[in-house]
Amino acid sequence: MRYSLELLVRGEESIVVHYRKAASHWREIWSRPESGSLSSLASLLTSEQSWFEKNCGGRWVGQEVMVVSGLVGLYETESGFNGGLPRARLLYDAFQSSYCSVEVKSIAEEVARSYDLLDASRV
Amino acid sequence: MKPTPYSQEGYVQWHEEAVEADRGLLNRLDDFRRGLMAEARPDLDLLYQVLTYMFTYARNEYRRARGQEASYQTPLSEALPSVGPSGNPSPRYSDLFKSAPSIVNKMWRKAGDEPGVTLSDLRRSITDLIRTDVRTETLDGARFLAHRMNDLPGLLYNQELKEQYEGRVESIAFEPEMKMASGYFAYHGLVRFRSGSVVEVQIYSALMSEWRRLSHQLYERVRLEPVAKHEFASPEARLVSLGHALHLAECEIMRLRQEIDRGPMQV
Numbered sequence: 151m152r153y154s155l156e157l158l159v160r161g162e163e164s165i166v167v168h169y170r171k172a173a174s175h176w177r178e179i180w181s182r183p184e185s186g187s188l189s190s191l192a193s194l195l196t197s198e199q200s201w202f203e204k205n206c207g208g209r210w211v212g213q214e215v216m217v218v219s220g221l222v223g224l225y226e227t228e229s230g231f232n233g234g235l236p237r238a239r240l241l242y243d244a245f246q247s248s249y250c251s252v253e254v255k256s257i258a259e260e261v262a263r264s265y266d267l268l269d270a271s272r273v
Numbered sequence: 274m275k276p277t278p279y280s281q282e283g284y285v286q287w288h289e290e291a292v293e294a295d296r297g298l299l300n301r302l303d304d305f306r307r308g309l310m311a312e313a314r315p316d317l318d319l320l321y322q323v324l325t326y327m328f329t330y331a332r333n334e335y336r337r338a339r340g341q342e343a344s345y346q347t348p349l350s351e352a353l354p355s356v357g358p359s360g361n362p363s364p365r366y367s368d369l370f371k372s373a374p375s376i377v378n379k380m381w382r383k384a385g386d387e388p389g390v391t392l393s394d395l396r397r398s399i400t401d402l403i404r405t406d407v408r409t410e411t412l413d414g415a416r417f418l419a420h421r422m423n424d425l426p427g428l429l430y431n432q433e434l435k436e437q438y439e440g441r442v443e444s445i446a447f448e449p450e451m452k453m454a455s456g457y458f459a460y461h462g463l464v465r466f467r468s469g470s471v472v473e474v475q476i477y478s479a480l481m482s483e484w485r486r487l488s489h490q491l492y493e494r495v496r497l498e499p500v501a502k503h504e505f506a507s508p509e510a511r512l513v514s515l516g517h518a519l520h521l522a523e524c525e526i527m528r529l530r531q532e533i534d535r536g537p538m539q540v
Contacts, residue, residue, distance in 0.1 A: 188329070192431065193431075210357065243329040243332070243333065246328060246329045247326045247329040247330070247431065249322065249431060252318055252322070252350075252353040252354050253354040255321070255322075256350040256351065256353070256354040259346070268342070268344045
Protein backbone atom coordinates (compact mmCIF):
# COMPACT_ATOMS: atom_id res chain seq x y z
CA MET A 151 0.00 0.00 0.00
CA ARG A 152 3.11 2.13 -0.13
CA TYR A 153 2.46 3.95 -3.39
CA SER A 154 -1.05 4.94 -2.38
CA LEU A 155 0.03 6.19 1.03
CA GLU A 156 2.96 8.10 -0.42
CA LEU A 157 0.72 9.84 -2.93
CA LEU A 158 -1.86 10.60 -0.23
CA VAL A 159 0.74 12.07 2.10
CA ARG A 160 1.96 14.27 -0.74
CA GLY A 161 -1.61 15.42 -1.27
CA GLU A 162 -1.73 14.10 -4.82
CA GLU A 163 -5.37 14.22 -5.82
CA SER A 164 -4.79 11.82 -8.71
CA ILE A 165 -4.72 8.88 -6.30
CA VAL A 166 -8.32 9.56 -5.27
CA VAL A 167 -9.34 9.59 -8.92
CA HIS A 168 -7.56 6.26 -9.46
CA TYR A 169 -9.39 4.66 -6.54
CA ARG A 170 -12.73 6.04 -7.66
CA LYS A 171 -12.25 4.57 -11.12
CA ALA A 172 -11.07 1.29 -9.61
CA ALA A 173 -14.09 1.02 -7.30
CA SER A 174 -16.37 1.50 -10.25
CA HIS A 175 -14.49 -1.11 -12.24
CA TRP A 176 -14.74 -3.59 -9.37
CA ARG A 177 -18.53 -3.16 -9.32
CA GLU A 178 -18.49 -4.10 -12.96
CA ILE A 179 -16.20 -7.08 -12.33
CA TRP A 180 -18.41 -8.40 -9.52
CA SER A 181 -21.45 -8.14 -11.76
CA ARG A 182 -19.94 -10.59 -14.27
CA PRO A 183 -20.86 -14.28 -13.94
CA GLU A 184 -17.15 -15.27 -14.04
CA SER A 185 -16.62 -13.55 -10.70
CA GLY A 186 -18.55 -16.30 -8.92
CA SER A 187 -16.01 -19.08 -8.98
CA LEU A 188 -12.36 -19.29 -8.06
CA SER A 189 -10.90 -20.46 -11.35
CA SER A 190 -12.92 -18.12 -13.55
CA LEU A 191 -12.30 -15.16 -11.25
CA ALA A 192 -8.57 -15.95 -11.29
CA SER A 193 -8.58 -15.91 -15.10
CA LEU A 194 -10.55 -12.69 -15.07
CA LEU A 195 -8.06 -11.02 -12.73
CA THR A 196 -5.15 -12.10 -14.91
CA SER A 197 -6.69 -10.30 -17.86
CA GLU A 198 -7.91 -7.32 -15.81
CA GLN A 199 -4.49 -6.43 -14.39
CA SER A 200 -3.63 -4.49 -17.54
CA TRP A 201 -6.86 -2.45 -17.26
CA PHE A 202 -5.86 -1.24 -13.80
CA GLU A 203 -2.31 -0.49 -14.91
CA LYS A 204 -3.60 1.52 -17.85
CA ASN A 205 -6.35 3.41 -16.04
CA CYS A 206 -5.18 3.74 -12.45
CA GLY A 207 -1.79 5.40 -12.42
CA GLY A 208 0.52 3.16 -14.43
CA ARG A 209 2.11 -0.20 -13.89
CA TRP A 210 3.21 0.09 -10.27
CA VAL A 211 0.49 2.26 -8.78
CA GLY A 212 -2.16 0.51 -10.87
CA GLN A 213 -1.26 -2.93 -9.54
CA GLU A 214 -1.55 -1.67 -5.98
CA VAL A 215 -4.82 0.15 -6.66
CA MET A 216 -6.22 -3.03 -8.19
CA VAL A 217 -5.57 -5.16 -5.11
CA VAL A 218 -6.29 -2.60 -2.40
CA SER A 219 -9.51 -1.35 -3.95
CA GLY A 220 -10.68 -4.91 -4.57
CA LEU A 221 -10.06 -6.30 -1.10
CA VAL A 222 -10.55 -3.18 1.03
CA GLY A 223 -13.67 -2.39 -1.00
CA LEU A 224 -15.27 -5.34 0.81
CA TYR A 225 -14.33 -4.06 4.28
CA GLU A 226 -15.88 -1.48 6.58
CA THR A 227 -14.23 -0.27 9.78
CA GLU A 228 -17.51 -0.54 11.72
CA SER A 229 -18.40 -4.08 10.72
CA GLY A 230 -15.24 -5.59 9.24
CA PHE A 231 -15.71 -7.90 6.28
CA ASN A 232 -18.95 -9.05 7.82
CA GLY A 233 -21.04 -10.58 5.03
CA GLY A 234 -18.28 -9.82 2.56
CA LEU A 235 -15.84 -12.28 4.13
CA PRO A 236 -16.50 -15.19 1.72
CA ARG A 237 -16.12 -12.86 -1.25
CA ALA A 238 -12.94 -11.32 0.23
CA ARG A 239 -11.47 -14.77 0.69
CA LEU A 240 -12.51 -15.78 -2.78
CA LEU A 241 -10.82 -12.67 -4.15
CA TYR A 242 -7.65 -13.29 -2.16
CA ASP A 243 -7.54 -16.90 -3.36
CA ALA A 244 -8.21 -15.80 -6.92
CA PHE A 245 -5.32 -13.32 -6.80
CA GLN A 246 -3.03 -16.04 -5.47
CA SER A 247 -4.08 -18.68 -7.99
CA SER A 248 -4.17 -16.27 -10.92
CA TYR A 249 -1.36 -15.54 -13.30
CA CYS A 250 -1.16 -11.92 -12.12
CA SER A 251 2.30 -10.48 -11.48
CA VAL A 252 4.39 -11.33 -8.42
CA GLU A 253 3.82 -7.74 -7.29
CA VAL A 254 0.03 -8.14 -7.36
CA LYS A 255 0.24 -11.39 -5.40
CA SER A 256 2.60 -9.87 -2.89
CA ILE A 257 0.31 -6.88 -2.30
CA ALA A 258 -2.67 -9.25 -1.89
CA GLU A 259 -0.68 -11.09 0.78
CA GLU A 260 0.17 -7.82 2.53
CA VAL A 261 -3.44 -6.59 2.52
CA ALA A 262 -4.77 -9.98 3.66
CA ARG A 263 -2.40 -9.94 6.61
CA SER A 264 -3.19 -6.34 7.52
CA TYR A 265 -6.90 -7.07 7.53
CA ASP A 266 -6.69 -10.48 9.26
CA LEU A 267 -8.36 -12.04 6.29
CA LEU A 268 -6.62 -15.34 6.88
CA ASP A 269 -7.33 -15.49 10.61
CA ALA A 270 -7.45 -19.21 11.33
CA SER A 271 -10.23 -18.83 13.90
CA ARG A 272 -12.64 -17.71 11.19
CA VAL A 273 -13.26 -21.09 9.65
CA MET B 274 43.42 -33.63 5.14
CA LYS B 275 41.18 -30.57 5.35
CA PRO B 276 42.14 -27.98 7.97
CA THR B 277 40.24 -28.55 11.21
CA PRO B 278 38.68 -26.70 13.02
CA TYR B 279 37.08 -24.68 10.28
CA SER B 280 38.24 -21.25 9.33
CA GLN B 281 37.31 -19.68 6.01
CA GLU B 282 40.82 -18.41 5.40
CA GLY B 283 42.39 -21.78 6.21
CA TYR B 284 40.00 -23.72 4.02
CA VAL B 285 40.33 -21.37 1.03
CA GLN B 286 44.12 -21.61 1.17
CA TRP B 287 43.99 -25.42 1.41
CA HIS B 288 41.42 -25.67 -1.40
CA GLU B 289 43.35 -23.41 -3.75
CA GLU B 290 46.52 -25.39 -3.18
CA ALA B 291 44.69 -28.64 -3.95
CA VAL B 292 42.67 -27.35 -6.92
CA GLU B 293 44.72 -24.97 -8.97
CA ALA B 294 41.82 -24.21 -11.32
CA ASP B 295 39.90 -22.72 -8.34
CA ARG B 296 42.43 -19.98 -7.49
CA GLY B 297 40.74 -16.73 -6.47
CA LEU B 298 37.97 -18.86 -4.94
CA LEU B 299 36.16 -16.18 -2.94
CA ASN B 300 35.99 -13.63 -5.77
CA ARG B 301 34.93 -16.29 -8.19
CA LEU B 302 32.22 -17.49 -5.82
CA ASP B 303 30.92 -13.91 -5.62
CA ASP B 304 30.85 -13.75 -9.44
CA PHE B 305 29.15 -17.14 -9.59
CA ARG B 306 26.52 -16.00 -7.10
CA ARG B 307 25.83 -12.78 -9.01
CA GLY B 308 25.41 -14.80 -12.19
CA LEU B 309 23.06 -17.20 -10.44
CA MET B 310 20.98 -14.31 -9.10
CA ALA B 311 20.43 -12.95 -12.60
CA GLU B 312 19.92 -16.30 -14.27
CA ALA B 313 17.51 -17.81 -11.73
CA ARG B 314 15.09 -14.89 -11.65
CA PRO B 315 12.57 -16.26 -14.22
CA ASP B 316 12.61 -19.66 -12.51
CA LEU B 317 11.96 -18.09 -9.11
CA ASP B 318 9.10 -16.04 -10.54
CA LEU B 319 7.55 -19.23 -11.87
CA LEU B 320 8.11 -21.03 -8.58
CA TYR B 321 6.30 -18.23 -6.75
CA GLN B 322 3.39 -18.46 -9.20
CA VAL B 323 3.22 -22.22 -8.65
CA LEU B 324 3.49 -21.94 -4.87
CA THR B 325 0.78 -19.29 -4.53
CA TYR B 326 -1.46 -21.41 -6.74
CA MET B 327 -0.78 -24.46 -4.60
CA PHE B 328 -1.23 -22.52 -1.34
CA THR B 329 -4.75 -21.66 -2.44
CA TYR B 330 -5.44 -25.20 -3.58
CA ALA B 331 -4.09 -26.75 -0.36
CA ARG B 332 -5.77 -24.20 1.91
CA ASN B 333 -9.20 -24.85 0.41
CA GLU B 334 -8.75 -28.61 0.37
CA TYR B 335 -7.41 -28.57 3.94
CA ARG B 336 -10.51 -26.68 5.07
CA ARG B 337 -12.74 -29.29 3.46
CA ALA B 338 -10.72 -32.26 4.69
CA ARG B 339 -9.86 -31.13 8.21
CA GLY B 340 -12.49 -28.49 8.94
CA GLN B 341 -9.90 -25.92 9.83
CA GLU B 342 -7.67 -23.29 8.29
CA ALA B 343 -4.10 -23.71 7.14
CA SER B 344 -2.33 -20.69 5.74
CA TYR B 345 0.97 -20.69 3.90
CA GLN B 346 3.54 -17.95 3.68
CA THR B 347 6.76 -17.72 1.73
CA PRO B 348 9.45 -15.04 1.81
CA LEU B 349 9.30 -15.05 -1.99
CA SER B 350 6.35 -12.67 -1.63
CA GLU B 351 8.73 -10.03 -0.31
CA ALA B 352 11.89 -11.06 -2.13
CA LEU B 353 10.59 -11.10 -5.70
CA PRO B 354 8.50 -7.96 -6.26
CA SER B 355 10.49 -5.16 -7.88
CA VAL B 356 11.10 -2.09 -5.80
CA GLY B 357 9.62 0.98 -7.41
CA PRO B 358 9.40 2.12 -11.00
CA SER B 359 13.13 1.49 -11.47
CA GLY B 360 12.28 -2.21 -11.44
CA ASN B 361 15.20 -2.91 -9.09
CA PRO B 362 15.03 -6.20 -7.23
CA SER B 363 14.04 -6.15 -3.58
CA PRO B 364 16.98 -5.97 -1.13
CA ARG B 365 15.66 -9.29 0.18
CA TYR B 366 16.17 -11.00 -3.17
CA SER B 367 19.79 -11.78 -2.38
CA ASP B 368 18.71 -13.59 0.82
CA LEU B 369 17.47 -16.40 -1.41
CA PHE B 370 21.02 -17.20 -2.50
CA LYS B 371 23.60 -18.91 -0.36
CA SER B 372 26.36 -16.44 0.47
CA ALA B 373 29.96 -17.04 -0.60
CA PRO B 374 31.10 -17.65 3.03
CA SER B 375 28.28 -20.21 3.50
CA ILE B 376 29.29 -21.94 0.27
CA VAL B 377 32.89 -22.14 1.48
CA ASN B 378 31.71 -23.55 4.81
CA LYS B 379 29.69 -26.20 2.97
CA MET B 380 32.69 -27.03 0.76
CA TRP B 381 34.68 -27.59 3.94
CA ARG B 382 31.99 -29.89 5.36
CA LYS B 383 31.92 -31.94 2.17
CA ALA B 384 35.71 -32.21 1.96
CA GLY B 385 37.70 -35.23 3.06
CA ASP B 386 41.34 -35.85 2.24
CA GLU B 387 40.75 -33.71 -0.82
CA PRO B 388 38.17 -31.06 -1.66
CA GLY B 389 34.82 -32.70 -2.36
CA VAL B 390 33.31 -29.76 -4.23
CA THR B 391 35.02 -27.57 -6.80
CA LEU B 392 33.84 -24.56 -8.76
CA SER B 393 33.22 -26.73 -11.80
CA ASP B 394 30.73 -29.00 -10.01
CA LEU B 395 29.24 -26.53 -7.55
CA ARG B 396 25.72 -26.65 -9.01
CA ARG B 397 25.63 -30.44 -9.01
CA SER B 398 27.13 -30.89 -5.54
CA ILE B 399 25.33 -28.20 -3.54
CA THR B 400 21.56 -28.22 -3.95
CA ASP B 401 20.73 -25.35 -1.63
CA LEU B 402 22.54 -22.58 -3.51
CA ILE B 403 19.06 -21.13 -4.00
CA ARG B 404 16.66 -21.75 -1.15
CA THR B 405 13.38 -20.57 0.15
CA ASP B 406 10.77 -21.81 2.55
CA VAL B 407 7.10 -22.06 3.34
CA ARG B 408 5.73 -21.56 6.81
CA THR B 409 2.39 -22.89 7.97
CA GLU B 410 0.71 -23.36 11.34
CA THR B 411 1.20 -27.08 11.93
CA LEU B 412 3.26 -30.07 10.86
CA ASP B 413 0.06 -31.57 9.47
CA GLY B 414 -0.41 -28.47 7.28
CA ALA B 415 3.19 -28.82 6.08
CA ARG B 416 2.67 -32.48 5.24
CA PHE B 417 -0.58 -31.70 3.46
CA LEU B 418 1.12 -29.21 1.14
CA ALA B 419 4.23 -31.34 0.60
CA HIS B 420 2.14 -34.29 -0.59
CA ARG B 421 0.28 -32.10 -3.04
CA MET B 422 3.48 -30.55 -4.36
CA ASN B 423 4.51 -34.06 -5.38
CA ASP B 424 1.33 -34.31 -7.46
CA LEU B 425 2.41 -31.43 -9.69
CA PRO B 426 1.75 -30.58 -12.44
CA GLY B 427 -1.47 -32.58 -12.14
CA LEU B 428 -3.09 -30.09 -9.79
CA LEU B 429 -2.41 -27.03 -11.93
CA TYR B 430 -5.77 -26.30 -13.52
CA ASN B 431 -4.61 -22.90 -14.78
CA GLN B 432 -3.60 -23.81 -18.33
CA GLU B 433 -1.09 -20.97 -18.75
CA LEU B 434 0.64 -21.85 -15.51
CA LYS B 435 0.64 -25.55 -16.34
CA GLU B 436 2.27 -24.92 -19.72
CA GLN B 437 4.92 -22.72 -18.11
CA TYR B 438 5.55 -25.39 -15.50
CA GLU B 439 5.88 -28.19 -18.02
CA GLY B 440 8.18 -26.13 -20.18
CA ARG B 441 10.51 -25.05 -17.41
CA VAL B 442 10.41 -27.53 -14.53
CA GLU B 443 12.31 -30.76 -14.94
CA SER B 444 11.33 -32.41 -11.66
CA ILE B 445 9.95 -31.71 -8.23
CA ALA B 446 10.30 -33.92 -5.17
CA PHE B 447 9.27 -33.34 -1.58
CA GLU B 448 10.00 -35.67 1.31
CA PRO B 449 10.08 -35.55 5.11
CA GLU B 450 13.27 -34.12 6.51
CA MET B 451 14.07 -35.67 9.87
CA LYS B 452 17.37 -34.50 11.27
CA MET B 453 17.33 -36.66 14.38
CA ALA B 454 20.78 -35.58 15.52
CA SER B 455 19.99 -31.88 15.30
CA GLY B 456 16.30 -31.97 16.28
CA TYR B 457 14.90 -30.50 13.08
CA PHE B 458 11.71 -31.84 11.49
CA ALA B 459 10.17 -30.44 8.34
CA TYR B 460 9.47 -31.22 4.69
CA HIS B 461 12.21 -30.70 2.19
CA GLY B 462 11.76 -30.25 -1.54
CA LEU B 463 13.98 -29.83 -4.54
CA VAL B 464 12.65 -28.10 -7.62
CA ARG B 465 14.91 -28.73 -10.60
CA PHE B 466 14.49 -26.41 -13.56
CA ARG B 467 15.48 -27.21 -17.13
CA SER B 468 17.74 -24.14 -17.03
CA GLY B 469 19.94 -26.00 -14.55
CA SER B 470 18.79 -24.03 -11.49
CA VAL B 471 17.82 -26.04 -8.44
CA VAL B 472 15.76 -24.45 -5.67
CA GLU B 473 15.47 -25.99 -2.23
CA VAL B 474 12.13 -25.43 -0.51
CA GLN B 475 11.63 -26.19 3.18
CA ILE B 476 8.05 -26.44 4.45
CA TYR B 477 7.80 -26.19 8.21
CA SER B 478 5.42 -25.42 11.06
CA ALA B 479 5.20 -22.34 13.27
CA LEU B 480 6.84 -24.27 16.13
CA MET B 481 9.73 -25.37 13.92
CA SER B 482 9.99 -21.80 12.69
CA GLU B 483 10.83 -20.76 16.25
CA TRP B 484 13.37 -23.59 16.46
CA ARG B 485 14.98 -22.33 13.23
CA ARG B 486 15.11 -18.81 14.65
CA LEU B 487 16.90 -20.07 17.78
CA SER B 488 19.28 -22.18 15.71
CA HIS B 489 20.04 -19.18 13.54
CA GLN B 490 20.74 -17.03 16.58
CA LEU B 491 22.97 -19.69 18.11
CA TYR B 492 25.01 -20.60 15.06
CA GLU B 493 24.43 -17.52 12.88
CA ARG B 494 22.63 -19.87 10.48
CA VAL B 495 20.13 -22.73 10.70
CA ARG B 496 22.36 -25.64 11.61
CA LEU B 497 21.09 -29.03 10.51
CA GLU B 498 24.24 -31.11 10.78
CA PRO B 499 25.03 -32.85 14.06
CA VAL B 500 27.21 -31.33 16.75
CA ALA B 501 30.21 -33.60 17.39
CA LYS B 502 30.22 -33.35 21.17
CA HIS B 503 27.63 -32.05 23.60
CA GLU B 504 27.82 -30.82 27.16
CA PHE B 505 25.08 -31.23 29.75
CA ALA B 506 22.56 -28.36 29.73
CA SER B 507 24.42 -26.41 27.06
CA PRO B 508 22.28 -24.31 24.70
CA GLU B 509 23.37 -26.57 21.81
CA ALA B 510 22.21 -29.73 23.61
CA ARG B 511 18.96 -28.14 24.76
CA LEU B 512 18.22 -26.94 21.25
CA VAL B 513 18.42 -30.54 19.99
CA SER B 514 16.16 -31.71 22.81
CA LEU B 515 13.77 -28.85 22.18
CA GLY B 516 13.49 -29.86 18.52
CA HIS B 517 12.49 -33.38 19.56
CA ALA B 518 10.04 -32.06 22.18
CA LEU B 519 8.41 -29.80 19.59
CA HIS B 520 8.15 -32.65 17.12
CA LEU B 521 6.59 -34.86 19.77
CA ALA B 522 4.10 -32.09 20.59
CA GLU B 523 3.20 -31.70 16.91
CA CYS B 524 2.68 -35.44 16.51
CA GLU B 525 0.51 -35.49 19.63
CA ILE B 526 -1.57 -32.57 18.31
CA MET B 527 -2.14 -34.51 15.08
CA ARG B 528 -3.01 -37.69 16.94
CA LEU B 529 -5.37 -35.98 19.35
CA ARG B 530 -7.11 -34.24 16.48
CA GLN B 531 -7.63 -37.54 14.70
CA GLU B 532 -9.01 -39.10 17.90
CA ILE B 533 -11.31 -36.16 18.65
CA ASP B 534 -12.55 -36.13 15.05
CA ARG B 535 -13.44 -39.81 15.37
CA GLY B 536 -15.65 -39.03 18.39
CA PRO B 537 -15.56 -40.08 22.09
CA MET B 538 -13.54 -43.18 22.87
CA GLN B 539 -15.54 -46.27 23.80
CA VAL B 540 -14.56 -47.62 27.23
